[in-house]
Amino acid sequence: MTGWFVYQGSGAPDPGRIDSLPEPPPWRAFDAEPTPYDVPEIDSATTRRLGSSAPLLPVQDSKALQLVNAALYLRRPMLVTGDPGAGKSTLAHSLAYELGLGRVLEWPVVSRTELKDGLYTYDAIGRLHDAQLDRGGADGISEDVGRYVKLGPLGTALIAADRPRVLLVDELDKSDIDLPNDLLNVLEEGRFAIPELERIADRRAEVDVLTDDGRRVKVKNGVVRCKAFPVVVMTSNREREFPLPLLRRCVTLDLQAPREQRLAALVQAHFGEGSYEANRDIVELFTAAEADGALRPTDQLLNALFLTQHAVRGQSERQREDLADLLMQPLDHGLR
Numbered sequence: 001m002t003g004w005f006v007y008q009g010s011g012a013p014d015p016g017r018i019d020s021l022p023e024p025p026p027w028r029a030f031d032a033e034p035t036p037y038d039v040p041e042i043d044s045a046t047t048r049r050l051g052s053s054a055p056l057l058p059v060q061d062s063k064a065l066q067l068v069n070a071a072l073y074l075r076r077p078m079l080v081t082g083d084p085g086a087g088k089s090t091l092a093h094s095l096a097y098e099l100g101l102g103r104v105l106e107w108p109v110v111s112r113t114e115l116k117d118g119l120y121t122y123d124a125i126g127r128l129h130d131a132q133l134d135r136g137g138a139d140g141i142s143e144d145v146g147r148y149v150k151l152g153p154l155g156t157a158l159i160a161a162d163r164p165r166v167l168l169v170d171e172l173d174k175s176d177i178d179l180p181n182d183l184l185n186v187l188e189e190g191r192f193a194i195p196e197l198e199r200i201a202d203r204r205a206e207v208d209v210l211t212d213d214g215r216r217v218k219v220k221n222g223v224v225r226c227k228a229f230p231v232v233v234m235t236s237n238r239e240r241e242f243p244l245p246l247l248r249r250c251v252t253l254d255l256q257a258p259r260e261q262r263l264a265a266l267v268q269a270h271f272g273e274g275s276y277e278a279n280r281d282i283v284e285l286f287t288a289a290e291a292d293g294a295l296r297p298t299d300q301l302l303n304a305l306f307l308t309q310h311a312v313r314g315q316s317e318r319q320r321e322d323l324a325d326l327l328m329q330p331l332d333h334g335l336r
């Protein structure tokens with residue numbers, strides 16, 4: 001049943017696997033000409049989350065794995081829900097790491113976020129300022145407009161490339177009411193226009209702009225269009241419902257907080273081999289505490305393990321456990 005998986009959730013990098021992905025379904029095929037551009041390597045945002053030693057066991061549960069792979073095959077965005085600390089944001093990093101897709105394009109969403117922030121920014125004031133100082137170059141002000149356009153994370157994810165980029169649209173449920181619908185259109189079409197560049201397309205068909213990674217890329221005729229549909233991970237803490245048209249176009253998956261085998265793998269990923277056995281008492285304290293139904297995110301376990309390794313070296317077992325217990329308070333503690 002797992003033979004068709006492109007993303008295995010094993011924690012082991014296997015960059016060739018993405019090339020074994022079959023052609024998209026015809027209704028999700030995008031055919032822009034590939035644009036040469038430089039994809040930066042995975043950065044510390046990813047290694048910080050995943051840990052430094054590869055987990056020895058699969059970290060995602062099997063239902064989630066099937067849905068993640070379905071989204072990859074169907075070229076659909078994933079809408080990932082789950083409790084705080086369940087590993088929603090980390091899923092995007094895990095996909096980029098395992099499939100060798102380079103730096104994750106991160107778009108954190110807040111109530112003021114608009115679609116345009118994700119697509120591109122245009123620095124009109126900077127351009128005016130440079131024009132006054134006559135830094136427009138020989139071509140004059142209208143020709144150098146690309147210097148003032150910077151693609152955002154969503155805009156960069158839609159640059160035509162043979163291999164997809166990973167885009168994390170983090171905490172979409174915090175957005176203004178219009179954002180999910182606006183986003184829907186762009187993700188459906190796999191393209192967007194930059195009016196400032198479209199306006200001069202008859203004189204300059206190709207303009208160099210800056211990507212979210214700080215690299216240069218050519219935009220043709222003022223329109224950015226994708227080839228390989230990006231791996232889009234949209235996360236939500238279920239603070240609000242999403243419009244049905246958005247849900248219809250996404251693969252939705254609910255991530256359960258890691259427990260047992262997956263928790264062991266996670267501890268080893270952050271603290272090295274053998275660390276799960278060495279800290280079993282604290283892991284058990286963490287999971288046993290769940291009986292009261294309170295919410296304890298994984299970060300608290302990681303914090304407790306880190307501190308007990310340093311703060312109480314050489315002290316009694318009891319002192320270790322007391323310190324861990326103090327740190328692993330339920331999130332809704334004091335609210336009830």
Ligand SMILES: Nc1ncnc2c1ncn2[C@@H]1O[C@H](COP(=O)(O)OP(=O)(O)OP(=O)(O)O)[C@@H](O)[C@H]1O
Pocket residue numbers: 048049050051055059060082083084085086087088089090091094235237266269270298299302
């Ligand atoms: N596959 C994994 N491998 C290693 N560590 C992981 C993995 N998944 C989650 N973690 C760890 O668990 C912690 C919580 O994960 P994450 O931040 O992704 O949760 P979240 O669901 O996005 O939470 P929130 O809703 O609060 O943003 C992180 O510190 C991360 O390092």
Ligand SMILES: [Mg+2]
Pocket residue numbers: 088089090170235
């Ligand atoms: Mg998160």
